Amino acid sequence: MDIPLKTVRQLYRTMVVIRAFEERVQDLYARGHIPGLAHLYIGEEAIAAGVCANLGDKDYITSTHRGHGHVIAKGALLKPMMAELYGKETGYCKGKGGSMHIADVDLGILGANGIAGGGLPIAVGAGLSCKMKHPGHVAVCFFGDASSNNGTFHESLNFAAVHKLPVVFVCENNGFGISVSQAQHQAITDIAIRAAGYGMPGLTVDGNDVLSVYLAAGEAIERARQGQGPTLLECKTYRWRGHHEGDPNQGGRYRSKEDIQAWVEKCPIKRFEQYLSKNKVMTKKQMQAVWDEVELEITGSIEFAEQSPFPPLSEMYQDVLA
Amino acid sequence: MSRVITYAQALNEALAHCMDQDDSVFIMGEDVGRYGGIFQVTAGLQERFGVDRVMDTPISEAAFVGGAVGAAMTGMRPVVEIMFIDFITVAMDMVINQMAKMHFMFGGRAKVPMVIRVNIGAGRGTAAQHSQSFHAIFQHIPGIKIAMPSTPHDAKGMLIEAIQDDNPVLFVEHKKMYIDKGEVPEEAYTVPIGKAKVVRPGKDITVVATLNMVAKALAVAEEMAGQGVDMEVIDLRALCPLDREAVLASVRKTGTLITADEGCHTGNMGAELAAMVAEHALDSLQAPIIRVAGPDTPVAFSPPLEQAFIPSEQDLKDAVSRVLEYL
Amino acid sequence: MQANSKSQVRAMPAARFLARQKGLELAAVQGSGPGGIILKRDVAAHQAAPMAAETSGPARVTSLARKLALQKGVDLGAVRGSGPRGRVTKADVLRAAAAPAPAGGALAGRKVAATSMRKTIARRLSASAFTAPHIYFFSDVKMDALLGLYQDIKQEILGRHGVKISVNDLLIKAVALTLEEFPNVNASFDGENIEVWADINVGLAVALEEGLIVPAIASANIASLWEIASQRADLVERARERKLQADEIQRGTFTISSLAQYEITHFTAIINPPQSAILSVGKTQEKVVAENGQVVVRQVATLGLSVDHRIIDGAVAAQFLTSLKKKLERPALIFMDLG
Numbered sequence: 001m002d003i004p005l006k007t008v009r010q011l012y013r014t015m016v017v018i019r020a021f022e023e024r025v026q027d028l029y030a031r032g033h034i035p036g037l038a039h040l041y042i043g044e045e046a047i048a049a050g051v052c053a054n055l056g057d058k059d060y061i062t063s064t065h066r067g068h069g070h071v072i073a074k075g076a077l078l079k080p081m082m083a084e085l086y087g088k089e090t091g092y093c094k095g096k097g098g099s100m101h102i103a104d105v106d107l108g109i110l111g112a113n114g115i116a117g118g119g120l121p122i123a124v125g126a127g128l129s130c131k132m133k134h135p136g137h138v139a140v141c142f143f144g145d146a147s148s149n150n151g152t153f154h155e156s157l158n159f160a161a162v163h164k165l166p167v168v169f170v171c172e173n174n175g176f177g178i179s180v181s182q183a184q185h186q187a188i189t190d191i192a193i194r195a196a197g198y199g200m201p202g203l204t205v206d207g208n209d210v211l212s213v214y215l216a217a218g219e220a221i222e223r224a225r226q227g228q229g230p231t232l233l234e235c236k237t238y239r240w241r242g243h244h245e246g247d248p249n250q251g252g253r254y255r256s257k258e259d260i261q262a263w264v265e266k267c268p269i270k271r272f273e274q275y276l277s278k279n280k281v282m283t284k285k286q287m288q289a290v291w292d293e294v295e296l297e298i299t300g301s302i303e304f305a306e307q308s309p310f311p312p313l314s315e316m317y318q319d320v321l322a
Numbered sequence: 323m324s325r326v327i328t329y330a331q332a333l334n335e336a337l338a339h340c341m342d343q344d345d346s347v348f349i350m351g352e353d354v355g356r357y358g359g360i361f362q363v364t365a366g367l368q369e370r371f372g373v374d375r376v377m378d379t380p381i382s383e384a385a386f387v388g389g390a391v392g393a394a395m396t397g398m399r400p401v402v403e404i405m406f407i408d409f410i411t412v413a414m415d416m417v418i419n420q421m422a423k424m425h426f427m428f429g430g431r432a433k434v435p436m437v438i439r440v441n442i443g444a445g446r447g448t449a450a451q452h453s454q455s456f457h458a459i460f461q462h463i464p465g466i467k468i469a470m471p472s473t474p475h476d477a478k479g480m481l482i483e484a485i486q487d488d489n490p491v492l493f494v495e496h497k498k499m500y501i502d503k504g505e506v507p508e509e510a511y512t513v514p515i516g517k518a519k520v521v522r523p524g525k526d527i528t529v530v531a532t533l534n535m536v537a538k539a540l541a542v543a544e545e546m547a548g549q550g551v552d553m554e555v556i557d558l559r560a561l562c563p564l565d566r567e568a569v570l571a572s573v574r575k576t577g578t579l580i581t582a583d584e585g586c587h588t589g590n591m592g593a594e595l596a597a598m599v600a601e602h603a604l605d606s607l608q609a610p611i612i613r614v615a616g617p618d619t620p621v622a623f624s625p626p627l628e629q630a631f632i633p634s635e636q637d638l639k640d641a642v643s644r645v646l647e648y649l
Numbered sequence: 650m651q652a653n654s655k656s657q658v659r660a661m662p663a664a665r666f667l668a669r670q671k672g673l674e675l676a677a678v679q680g681s682g683p684g685g686i687i688l689k690r691d692v693a694a695h696q697a698a699p700m701a702a703e704t705s706g707p708a709r710v711t712s713l714a715r716k717l718a719l720q721k722g723v724d725l726g727a728v729r730g731s732g733p734r735g736r737v738t739k740a741d742v743l744r745a746a747a748a749p750a751p752a753g754g755a756l757a758g759r760k761v762a763a764t765s766m767r768k769t770i771a772r773r774l775s776a777s778a779f780t781a782p783h784i785y786f787f788s789d790v791k792m793d794a795l796l797g798l799y800q801d802i803k804q805e806i807l808g809r810h811g812v813k814i815s816v817n818d819l820l821i822k823a824v825a826l827t828l829e830e831f832p833n834v835n836a837s838f839d840g841e842n843i844e845v846w847a848d849i850n851v852g853l854a855v856a857l858e859e860g861l862i863v864p865a866i867a868s869a870n871i872a873s874l875w876e877i878a879s880q881r882a883d884l885v886e887r888a889r890e891r892k893l894q895a896d897e898i899q900r901g902t903f904t905i906s907s908l909a910q911y912e913i914t915h916f917t918a919i920i921n922p923p924q925s926a927i928l929s930v931g932k933t934q935e936k937v938v939a940e941n942g943q944v945v946v947r948q949v950a951t952l953g954l955s956v957d958h959r960i961i962d963g964a965v966a967a968q969f970l971t972s973l974k975k976k977l978e979r980p981a982l983i984f985m986d987l988g
Contacts, residue, residue, distance in 0.1 A: 060396060093429030103428040110395055111428055115419050121388020122420060128389055129396035132348065132374060139392070152415075155385035162380060319430040320464045321563075322488040526713060550717045550739035577663050577689065605666035608689045646738070647683050648661060649690075649712050
């Protein structure tokens with residue numbers, strides 16, 4: 001493996017930021033500080049970190065309702081993110097989008113998306129832009145296993161393939177569409193096999209192994225940059241929390257504690273920490289320093305969010321039309 | 323310099339002009355390339371601008387409307403053609419949840435400068451899934467401009483305006499009007515989206531019409547003028563932004579309102595105008611508001627049934643006589 | 650149906666707004682729109698001339714037709730309506746305007762816009778003249794006995810009730826009692842149904858500068874003479890002060906129009922819609938008449954009766970007038986209930 005050390009440390013730090021951010025959101029939500037819905041990414045951090053480490057600011061991503069990890073990995077700042085979750089004026093979307101709609105076009109973040117499968121055609125459009133105006137840039141589309149059953153999946157993969165668009169479709173297969181397990185919602189195990197139907201490469205990787213994700217995504221992204229068209233990359237993973245905060249017993253109605261525990265054992269961050277230790281990339285102390293620094297940053301973002309004002313009511317009437 | 327060309331040619335000129343001026347403008351849709359679009363609006367454009375900028379898509383409305391959203395958010399100005407408005411239902415999530423909301427939902431951080439061209443209307447024997455006029459549905463969705471040009475002149479000017487607009491624009495054409503002819507300047511020009519036009523001033527009865535109903539309203543107005551009834555005909559030209567002031571000013575003047583639009587009666591564009599008048603100009607009303615509209619049925623195929631669906635000049639005259647009973 | 654209860658007054662929004670703005674009671678306005686709904690112009694007309702409030706059903710001219718008639722100088726009274734329920738439309742006016750004008754033509758004089766009241770009168774009377782086919786009956790009535798009775802009782806009544814009676818009051822009473830005998834003369838016809846009124850309210854035409862107004866004496870068949878006189882004096886006085894209530898005009902079921910103070914022997918009157926008959930009264934004057942082979946001088950008045958021939962036959966009209974004549978010539982019969 002030929003991955004620069006700097007990148008390896010960056011992958012670690014990104015995963016830690018996502019985990020720490022989500023755990024704090026979990027706590028803030030439980031204490032009623034954050035309104036609305038929060039869909040947490042805990043347990044899936046390796047995918048966002050591994051994929052986005054291959055992207056620059058001029059590359060695009062589209063995200064999902066479970067989008068905090070993607071936008072953090074793509075470079076979103078924690079203060080306006082947290083403020084957006086609070087519905088504050090200083091948030092990324094002036095408080096008008098919330099957890100499910102964080103976007104920063106300048107960073108190539110075309111938005112988290114509240115509609116399952118909603119981001120796929122938009123990524124195709126970003127791919128069109130890249131092909132026509134920004135050759136060498138790519139669009140990455142995150143979506144879940146359940147969205148692969150949506151019509152937009154079929155339409156988008158076919159469109160991107162026939163027009164050889166620079167789009168990488170990253171399917172985060174966490175085994176559930178809310179409460180419905182993959183076995184209940186599709187008759188296949190590996191979603192990547194669907195790629196064959198569109199004439200594009202399809203690949204399944206361990207989504208809890210950040211280096212596997214990084215390398216596989218890197219290859220697909222490079223193909224796209226070279227004008228060789230799209231790839232379907234399936235990353236198998238698991239969400240530790242319920243579908244949303246408030247899902248009883250973290251999804252206890254549709255899965256067992258044992259199942260959850262089994263995946264907790266496969267924690268992508270723990271696994272990577274063992275790897276970093278074993279290969280002497282980082283010491284335990286260095287890793288702890290990362291956690292401390294990240295916690296401090298997140299605390300700062302919470303203070304920022306809490307001290308920020310809510311948007312004035314007049315804001316409601318802004319931005320309906322440009 | 324003006325010369326007489328068709329509505330379809332006027333649209334074609336607008337597209338060619340914009341593509342010529344701005345390389346971020348491109349066209350996507352079903353059969354828009356070599357075929358030139360089924361109503362020949364994009365004829366010749368692929369030859370002139372290439373297959374990448376006049377792109378034949380798979381039959382995947384969600385993908386190419388959503389694709390336009392993504393492209394628009396990332397710096398392009400896509401113009402997509404939906405072959406019949408009926409097919410936009412396949413892409414409804416992209417239109418309503420994505421296109422219309424991005425700008426607001428992202429706090430103004432994203433712009434979605436795109437145009438969706440659709441055509442409405444019965445009269446070509448295309449039956450219930452190719453003849454609908456449900457454009458008013460989109461009036462209910464904040465964030466979409468809705469243009470409805472009724473002449474070749476306005477078709478050209480409003481399409482250029484739509485393409486240059488930073489908002490998503492639903493550009494509503496009428497499939498029976500593509501061969502309508504009218505004077506159109508050769509040079510480029512814009513016509514605002516959101517300004518109604520008083521096409522015939524009058525003081526007795528207000529008629530607010532869209533698309534093909536404008537010409538019908540004008541014909542009836544001429545006929546009624548011979549009987550001493552002075553009708554004011556307003557071409558609404560856009561459902562969003564809705565030119566409320568133009569309509570209210572006319573209703574305040576005449577104390578009457580007849581709306582004329584091919585959409586089904588219930589919930590059509592006239593419903594919104596009627597409600598608006600009830601809210602803001604009730605005291606001016608001297609007569610009932612009457613909506614001349616399609617019936618609340620799907621469009622039937624059988625020619626006599628199809629013809630009966632289309633609101634006619636006689637329907638307008640009946641509305642006028644009913645209003646006259648109160649004046 | 651309680652068409653008169655306040656909550657059920659049907660009016661177009663613009664009419665309501667105008668009424669509210671002008672402080673008018675909508676219930677007092679007669680609607681001329683479809684189904685009798687009150688239109689803006691009804692309120693405007695009422696406001697301009699409350700005295701001439703509509704007393705009949707729908708006005709039969711559209712406002713556009715009226716405007717055009719004014720422009721083109723067309724006499725609306727002479728235009729036959731072709732619109733719904735006989736309404737005069739613009740097309741009717743245009744047809745009338747296109748008809749050849751009388752040859753010659755007078756020199757142009759001063760053109761004065763008609764007042765709203767005048768226009769209302771014009772509309773209503775022309776509607777009556779062109780809707781109800783009129784037939785006319787005349788009879789000379791010897792008034793000596795009635796005048797004698799009047800002289801005989803006027804002081805008495807003044808003393809007892811403080812009311813000055815007039816010969817007209819006696820006439821009103823006689824008419825009211827005759828109407829009791831001929832209910833069909835105390836009726837209205839809307840083209841479909843004949844409505845025979847339970848009340849007998851006798852209207853008395855009062856000439857004002859701006860036009861004729863007809864307040865009605867309520868229940869004149871039941872009211873005693875002094876009560877009739879009292880009502881009559883009050884109504885005439887308030888008519889001159891323009892203080893009549895709409896109902897006092899609208900309640901009339903029959904009209905008496907008297908030109909007795911002028912040098913007019915007899916005249917024909919146009920029925921006051923929606924009524925079906927009107928009595929015209931000429932001047933009472935000395936006439937030489939033959940009586941039982943003797944030539945004598947008597948006080949004679951010529952009474953005319955105009956009736957709506959659609960619902961009143963000639964024989965009935967003749968019997969009515971004969972019965973009235975009998976009462977007036979032998980007034981004792983009136984008060985002895987001898988018919």
